Each structure stands twice: as C-alpha cells, then as structure tokens.
Amino acid sequence: MTGECRPLTSLRGAAALIVVLYHYSINVQATAQASIPSLVPHGYLAVDLFFMLSGFIMTHRYRDAFRTNGWAAFPDFFVKRVARIVPLNTVVVTLLVSVGLAFGGLPDRPEAGGDIALLWDGLLNLLMLQGFGHNLNLPAWTLLFEFIAYCLLPILLMLLRWRRGAEPLAWFLALGILAGVALAHPPLRLATPDALSALLRCEAEFAIGVLTYRALDRPALRRTLASDAAGVAIVLAAAVFAEIGVDLLTITVFPPLIAAFALNRRVVERIAASRIPHFLGEISFSIYLLHMPLRPIWFGIAGQLCGGVIPARAVELTIAAGMLATIPVAALSYAAIERPGRRVIRRLAAR
Numbered sequence: 562m563t564g565e566c567r568p569l570t571s572l573r574g575a576a577a578l579i580v581v582l583y584h585y586s587i588n589v590q591a592t593a594q595a596s597i598p599s600l601v602p603h604g605y606l607a608v609d610l611f612f613m614l615s616g617f618i619m620t621h622r623y624r625d626a627f628r629t630n631g632w633a634a635f636p637d638f639f640v641k642r643v644a645r646i647v648p649l650n651t652v653v654v655t656l657l658v659s660v661g662l663a664f665g666g667l668p669d670r671p672e673a674g675g676d677i678a679l680l681w682d683g684l685l686n687l688l689m690l691q692g693f694g695h696n697l698n699l700p701a702w703t704l705l706f707e708f709i710a711y712c713l714l715p716i717l718l719m720l721l722r723w724r725r726g727a728e729p730l731a732w733f734l735a736l737g738i739l740a741g742v743a744l745a746h747p748p749l750r751l752a753t754p755d756a757l758s759a760l761l762r763c764e765a766e767f768a769i770g771v772l773t774y775r776a777l778d779r780p781a782l783r784r785t786l787a788s789d790a791a792g793v794a795i796v797l798a799a800a801v802f803a804e805i806g807v808d809l810l811t812i813t814v815f816p817p818l819i820a821a822f823a824l825n826r827r828v829v830e831r832i833a834a835s836r837i838p839h840f841l842g843e844i845s846f847s848i849y850l851l852h853m854p855l856r857p858i859w860f861g862i863a864g865q866l867c868g869g870v871i872p873a874r875a876v877e878l879t880i881a882a883g884m885l886a887t888i889p890v891a892a893l894s895y896a897a898i899e900r901p902g903r904r905v906i907r908r909l910a911a912r
Contacts, residue, residue: 566621567842568822568833573614574841576607577848580700581887583607585880588856592864593871593879600880603803605752606811608703612763613815615707616770617823619714624774627718635715640910641903642711646704648902649850649894651687657697657854658683667697668857692756699853706760710767717771732772738765743809751808766812773816783824792821792829840892847891847899855890859883 583604590596626634661667661679678695685694689705696702720727742758742765743749751762777783785791795818802811822833832838841848863871863879871879 566618566823567839568825568830569614569618569819570842570845571833571835571838572819572822572842573611574838574843574845574848576610576614577845578841578884579604579607580849581852581884582880584699584853585856585883589860589871589876589880589883592860593873593876597873597876600877601803603806603808603811606803606808609751609762609766609808609812610815610818611703612707612710612766613770613773613812614819615710616714616767616772617774617819618770619711620718620771620774621823623714624718627715628722631719632715636910638715639711640907642708644903644906644910645846645899646707648906649847649898650689650701650704652894652898652902653698653701653850653854654683654686657686661697698850700849702759703763706763709760710764713764713767714771717768721771721775728772728775731768735765735768735772738762739812740809749807749809751812769816770819773820776816777820777824782820786817786820787824787826789825789828791817792825795821841888844888844891844895847894848887851891851894852884852887855887856883859886 579601583599583601586597586599586601586604623634623638626638657667658679662676666679682694682697685691686697686701689701689708691697691702691705717731721731738761739751742753742762743751745758746753753759753762777786795814799811799814799818802814805811821829825833860871860879860883863875863882867875
C-alpha cells in the first residue's frame with residue numbers, strides 16, 4: 562500500500578456526510594411542525610471514525626520518515642498538518658465573527674455578550690481553543706484534539722519501534738480508556754459533554770488508528786481482510802452495530818473496516834475508489850467544517866418556501882436538500898480556500 566489510498570479518502574467523505582445528517586436531523590426540529598427521529602441517531606460516531614482514520618493515514622504517510630529521521634521529520638510533518646486545517650478554519654471563524662458583528666449576534670450563539678465578547682471568542686476559535694470560550698462553529702471542537710494527536714504521533718511511533726511489548730500495552734491502554742469513558746456515561750456513550758473525556762476519547766482513537774496500521778504487518782491478517790467477503794461482512798456488521806446503538810460496540814468495527822478498505826483490491830476497492838465517493842472524500846473537511854454555518858441558510862430558505870414553518874411531510878426532504886446543497890459549497894471552498902491555503906503556508910514555511 563503506497564501513496565494515497567483512495568478508498569480511505571472515500572470513507573472519510575462518507576463519515577463527513579453522516580455528521581451532516583446527524584446535525585441536520587437534530588436541528589431541523591426547531592423550524593418544523595413535528596419532531597422526527599434522527600436519521601442517524603448515533604451519527605456523532607463518525608467523529609470517532611475520523612480519528613481512527615487519521616491515525617491510520619498519518620502512520621501510512623509518515624512512519625518511514627519518522628523511522629529514518631526521528632524528530633527531525635516533525636517540522637515538515639507539522640507544517641503540512643497546519644496547512645491542511647488552519648486556512649479553512651481561519652476563513653470560517655472570520656466570516657462568523659463578521660456576520661455576528663454586523664447583525665448583532667449569531668443564530669447559533671444567542672448567549673453572545675456583545676462585540677467584545679464575540680471578538681474574544683473569535684480569537685480563541687482561531688487558535689482552536691474553543692474550550693476557553695464559546696464555540697462559534699460546533700464541529701470545530703475536534704480541531705485542537707487533532708493537533709494534540711499530531712504531536713503524539715512521533716512519540717507513539719518511536720515507542721512502538723524501540724520498546725518490545727509496547728504494542729499490546731498500547732492496545733490495552735487505548736481500549737481501556739475508551740471503555741472507561743463509555744462506562745462513565747451510560748448507556749456506554751462516547752459523546753460526552755466534558756473536555757477531558759473528549760480529549761481521552763479522541764487521542765485513544767487516534768492511537769488505535771496507528772496500531773491498526775501496525776497490525777497489518779501480519780501477512781495472514783492482510784490476506785483475510787483483503788477479501789471482498791471480509792469487506793462486505795465488516796460493512797454489514799458496522800450497520801447492524803450502529804442500529805443496535807451501543808457506542809462502545811459500534812466503534813470496535815472501525816479498525817477492521819479501515820483495514821479492509823485499505824487492503825481490498827477487488828470489488829470493494831472499485832466501488833469505494835470510484836470518482837464520486839473519492840471526490841466527496843477530498844472535500845470532506847470543507848463539508849465537515851462548513852455544514853453548521855450553512856444550516857441556518859438552508860433551513861431559512863426551506864422555511865420561507867413552506868410559509869414560515871416546515872411541514873412534517875417535508876422534514877426529511879429538507880434535511881436531504883440541505884446536505885446536497887452543502888456539497889457544491891464545500892467543493893468551491895476546497896478549490897478556493899483549502900488548496901491555495903496549503904500552498905501559501907508551505908511556501909511561507911519553506912522560506
């Protein structure tokens with residue numbers, strides 16, 4: 562497995578759309594005549610899949626660099642991660658603060674305490690320190706934890722390389738942390754309101770992604786997971802576990818799911834690596850970061866078209882239309898902000 566793994570890019574796109582469906586299903590209720598069950602009640606677990614994917618992909622891309630150069634590989638690695646995340650977050654936060662200042666607040670932030678408070682919260686959001694102020698963009702809570710995971714990656718890779726027995730211990734600690742978080746929040750929920758639990762959850766899952774990549778050094782495991790039968794069975798198991806609705810059980814399917822998508826070279830790969838899923842994966846970060854700021858626009862338009870309140874029969878259609886409308890905006894954001902932003906930051910770092 563070399564270079565980009567297209568099925569994993571597509572898997573990231575699917576996870577981003579699940580997050581959109583989850584948030585839109587919850588938030589449409591405020592403008593609808595009737596409440597509906599969430600279309601994806603445990604859709605927040607897509608964030609857990611994101612972190613495992615991130616650990617797996619970062620290990621795939623940078624393990625050899627860290628093995629060869631040690632900490633000397635970290636600056637180049639970190640600059641690329643900053644270039645991946647910071648430009649779009651900066652633009653989104655700047656736009657939200659500007660809208661809030663122009664219109665006396667934000668729809669998702671009724672607790673605003675004036676322009677000074679909004680500017681202060683904007684600064685914290687630019688620095689990805691939302692936990693010390695109000696989060697202006699709900700999905701952005703994960704960004705700080707992502708950067709912490711990047712800092713832990715070289716440490717984890719070096720420990721796994723040089724310490725005999727470190728891999729089983731790392732699996733035990735990561736799974737134990739997730740079990741502890743779930744047990745502390747019945748019924749075994751991983752979506753928690755406190756920052757410490759969220760931090761432990763995200764870093765443990767990133768570590769599991771790293772360990773999953775390491776586990777694929779075993780030829781027998783690679784052969785098993787590379788088959789179409791294994792890929793289909795794991796996807797079906799993920800769907801069944803998600804329907805059962807026990808978070809801790811559902812995430813146990815994510816490591817073999819990621820491995821199967823990474824290894825398969827037959828039907829699963831042809832479907833997952835096809836043009837549209839791969840494109841959605843490429844713009845997944847824009848989908849993820851933009852969908853909540855866009856939500857008041859889509860629901861506002863739907864409300865106006867329906868005479869002020871969305872009727873019960875149109876709720877699902879409104880959710881689907883909002884998700885689909887987010888995709889072209891995300892594609893434009895990817896082309897106009899993400900890609901140029903990466904180039905600018907890399908050039909500045911090179912100088």
